[in-house]
Amino acid sequence: MSFADDLLEQAYHLLNKDGNAPKQARLRRAVSTAYYALFHLLIDEAVGKWSVEHQRNALARTFKHGGMAKVCDESVKSFYIARQPPHLGPLKDVAQIFSQLQEKRHTADYDSEKWSKANAETWIDKADTAFKNWRLVRASPEAQDFLLFLFLPELMPKKKKEPESESS
Amino acid sequence: MPTAIAKQPEINAAVRAAERLPGVKYIRYSIAPDSNGRWAIFFRVVLADEVSTGERLRDVTTQVIWRMSEGLDLPNLDLIPYFDFRSQSEQNALNEPHWQQAS
Numbered sequence: 001m002s003f004a005d006d007l008l009e010q011a012y013h014l015l016n017k018d019g020n021a022p023k024q025a026r027l028r029r030a031v032s033t034a035y036y037a038l039f040h041l042l043i044d045e046a047v048g049k050w051s052v053e054h055q056r057n058a059l060a061r062t063f064k065h066g067g068m069a070k071v072c073d074e075s076v077k078s079f080y081i082a083r084q085p086p087h088l089g090p091l092k093d094v095a096q097i098f099s100q101l102q103e104k105r106h107t108a109d110y111d112s113e114k115w116s117k118a119n120a121e122t123w124i125d126k127a128d129t130a131f132k133n134w135r136l137v138r139a140s141p142e143a144q145d146f147l148l149f150l151f152l153p154e155l156m157p158k159k160k161k162e163p164e165s166e167s168s
Numbered sequence: 169m170p171t172a173i174a175k176q177p178e179i180n181a182a183v184r185a186a187e188r189l190p191g192v193k194y195i196r197y198s199i200a201p202d203s204n205g206r207w208a209i210f211f212r213v214v215l216a217d218e219v220s221t222g223e224r225l226r227d228v229t230t231q232v233i234w235r236m237s238e239g240l241d242l243p244n245l246d247l248i249p250y251f252d253f254r255s256q257s258e259q260n261a262l263n264e265p266h267w268q269q270a271s
Contacts, residue, residue: 066204073206073248081243096237103250106203114262116254118220122229129230 004044007037011124027115028108034127035105038098046147065102067153072099074156090133091143097130172199172247182239191219191228193256194269208248212267220255229253
């Protein structure tokens with residue numbers, strides 16, 4: 001089992017540890033762990049392509065959370081601009097879930113907002129969905145480009161917005 | 169704030185459409201910068217207790233995100249949408265005003 005899979009399993013373990021009376025600390029750690037599970041899944045995929053094995057850790061540390069979220073948000077927009085091509089749906093979900101989970105991780109780690117079990121369960125389940133979807137599409141050229149853009153966001157082509165339709 | 173004010177009718181229409189989904193009690197939202205400093209819209213979705221665990225929770229949250237992402241015209245919205253969910257009983261217990269149903 002990979003480190004990313006271990007983290008996802010740990011997120012579920014934390015979620016379910018207290019039954020129906022979950023402690024806030026446990027829910028927050030669970031959500032944060034789910035984010036890092038997906039973060040490591042994508043980074044490990046990207047750096048795994050680097051043939052010099054001892055350099056992979058150094059390379060992995062160059063990924064920036066904020067830049068990755070921005071690439072994900074642009075990928076989601078591109079999907080809608082392209083009129084939702086079905087074969088890109090699973091990859092769009094990975095991008096959308098990554099962006100959402102990063103914000104949840106920030107809330108869980110830093111904000112005073114109370115977490116509910118339903119919300120924590122939702123976002124851990126979404127991380128699980130992202131894992132499954134990624135494994136469906138990981139070999140596709142679009143997924144490989146997505147990894148490249150996560151590593152080097154400045155390479156992502158700028159998409160034009162759709163022209164807004166005039167209202168009558 | 170970007171184009172959000174002009175988009176208010178579309179946002180409200182997307183909210184109303186999602187509120188018609190089975191298991192959705194009501195949706196509140198607010199607009200503010202996200203943790204990366206980008207303008208975002210934060211949807212707070214209150215669900216019926218009977219859909220708030222397991223497979224039914226998975227289904228209804230997927231439908232809400234999908235329905236709203238479609239309805240919001242994301243390429244032109246200039247806001248990142250974020251979604252949070254809780255059951256009606258959880259909201260009753262936590263009792264946070266910004267999660268309460270608008271009167």
